[in-house]
Amino acid sequence: MPSRTRTSAPPPPNAALGVGVIVHGLDGLLPGRHRRGIWEPASGAAEPGETFAEAAARELAEAARLVVDLTDVQVPGTLSWTG
Numbered sequence: 375m376p377s378r379t380r381t382s383a384p385p386p387p388n389a390a391l392g393v394g395v396i397v398h399g400l401d402g403l404l405p406g407r408h409r410r411g412i413w414e415p416a417s418g419a420a421e422p423g424e425t426f427a428e429a430a431a432r433e434l435a436e437a438a439r440l441v442v443d444l445t446d447v448q449v450p451g452t453l454s455w456t457g
Contacts, residue, residue, distance in 0.1 A: 391420040393429045397440070426452070 394417040396403060416437035420429035427447040434440050 391429075392418060393420060393426055393433055395430045395434045395437075397434070397438075 394415045396415050416434050418429070418433040418436070420426070421432070424432070426449045427444050430447050430449070431442050431444055434442060
């Protein structure tokens with residue numbers, strides 16, 4: 375298999391969309407524990423076609439086994455950066 379042609383052009387643009395979930399209740403914040411033992415919010419990549427709220431609800435269910443109604447999910451803001 376030949377290698378790709380060398381060029382000085384930048385790579386084609388791509389994007390990743392992810393969500394982080396903060397659960398706030400009467401007892402404070404609910405953190406999650408990452409598989410490496412680090413405390414962090416439930417988070418992950420959004421699936422194609424999902425809204426921010428849908429992705430957050432799904433990630434929370436996957437990470438913490440908590441099921442939420444989409445009407446209870448609030449998206450307080452978004453963050454965008456290039457790297």
